[in-house]
Amino acid sequence: MEVGGVLTYEGSKCLRQRLILSTLSGKPVRIRNIRAKADDPGLKDYEVSFIRLLDCLNNGSSIEVSQTGTALLYRPGILTGGRLEHSCPLSRGIGYFLEPLFMLAPFCKTPISITLTGITNNELDPTVDMICASLVPVLRRFVGSDDGPSVKCVRRGMSPGGGGRVVFTCPVRRSLTAFQWMDSGQIKRIRGVAYTSRVTPTVANRMLDAAKGMFLKFLTDVYFTVDNAKAVSPGFGLCAVAESNKGTIVCAEAMSHTPGQEGGVAGAAASTPEEIGEKAASRLLEEIWRGGCVDAIAQPLLLTFMALAPTDVSKAVLGPLTPYTMHFLRHLRDFFHVTFKIDEHKEERIAEDDSSLPERRTGAAKLVLTCIGVGYSNIGKGQI
Template identity: 30%
Template sequence: MITIDGSEGEGGGQMVRNSCALSLVTGEPFRISNIRAKRSKPGLMRQHVTAVEAACVISGSECSGLTVGASELEFRPGRVTPGEYRCAVGTAGSTGLVLQTVLMPLILAEGPSRLILEGGTHNMLAPPFDFIERTFLPVINRMGPSVSARIVRHGFYPRGGGRIEIDITPALLAPIDCIERGEQLGVSGQAVFTGLPFEIPERMLARARRDLSDWPDSAFAVRELPADQGPGVILMLEAQYANVTEVVSGFGQLGVPAERLAKTSAARMKGYIEASAFAGPYLADQLVLPFVLAGGGSLTTVKPSQHTLTAIDIAKRFTGRRIELTRQDSGEHLLTVG
């Protein structure tokens, strides 16, 4: 049994999610202690419990210690069974993070599957649906499977209530190389909001226009959703290239001025555009798992996050594969799996 100290590395819920996914694929049971020890509220949150429950449902796995607030659990994997599954986080917990836990095992299953996930679709500290749909899944589909996603209803923190649907046609994952992003095809900025004064998203876009002054005015837009899907607001900046699309997001928070949020998001987008790497930090983090399960591949990325380094460490423990991360003369980093 693989033993993991959840306080090591990044020390967040990603260690639980990736461990479950890798356990289901490799058949290796694991025990993890000190779960989320570095967080202000340590232990499992509702979205982490739902993610592990989803892993159990699709496979008949056994898990002990699975309760909200738990700091330790033991997971013994079963056999993944394709089918239609519905999982409700029950709060605004991220549907995207639940998807991360079960997607790779279902991609490698023996038949197609459909997931209906209910909860938060646009949350702080989690990839928004738009990132999953336009940045992450296109790379996965290049590796062989066919995965489509659609949003039925938005769910903002803290209310939640969103719904996404995922259709999966499985295939063995083929190694690919993601080195060059290709020519830039377009840029856009959108402030999506609901249940808040219109001037809040307008202020976000005004600051984004100022900081991204070389973007055309026509690239920016405001979208209002029905009031029962909020309240909430998110700024999403998108840069589309021939081989990859980067989505940078900033979530509205109580006490944080709209202009500050937009300034931070614009700075992150400018940093990505000025670099030459294929993957931003969040995409690189999420591609570690499929690349390792493909048994090979490479990508270039900006400076790797602690999330990425932790994902690499967990993947090595379950698979024993060689994963190297080297800094290039150009300043980008090259991640290779072999």
């Protein structure tokens, strides 16, 4: 709903989406009744930290928060970029803050180089390993060059102690190009990393043996590396990545519970390394079954670049849309007036001797999303 030239929303849901698209579009946004009826009303510490991060990226932005923290008015400025450092609260992972930067970084005035400290791996947010595997290739497809983009995990930090350190760098672009991404290809190899912190090193071997045992039933090119880190908190996990012959990359991850919680590493019901390895493998197989040219966490990033592309037709094949992506499509319509046409993807019929046999479908039902971009231009880039 737009009131007086300001888009107005209710509640805390999709707060990051609204602030990101407000920053890109230049349209102010007002959010009211943020957990107004909760026992702890208002913005959470990680949401306040994200707002401060946006303020550091912007020049000329204006942020007004009510005394109770239940109302927010955000007027964006011009994205400047540059060298920044940001300390992320331990209530959320670095992925909560790093994921939105992939949408904003290409449209800054100067190339961005930001150092984030906090938790690199937790169960709530996309981990740094997943972001490196899934989002970096999508971003490189649009702004790829010799100088980035890149995500470097300098030090791993497990939940709840943190202590991780990640450096994200990205060049800037004046504008994007329209594209059509219709063929996801066939999976040709699986890679991944089994990481541990303050547990016996044999845990990593037990995880990757369990995961490889499931993958080797389908293909032989399977390889995992081991990362035995010395983070503040104990924990372990496995990130698995599948790559197709057309450059499509999908990933999935599973990790141990946070110490102190029910079923945590320090508890009696802690997940065994074998269970973690099998869970990560099952999640990756599910992502492969879902199909599409990108995996679930990369859907919003791809749709953003499609909407901001020149005034030409962009088209991509995706698997079933996640609830987060559905909300993102609605917000793209609100901020940029971009509407996507969604059709069912009809796969090529596999030749059969008997034409009466039903058509065979590989994986879940896929969708073709088509839109005409708004011709977005990086204003700050033009002022250099």
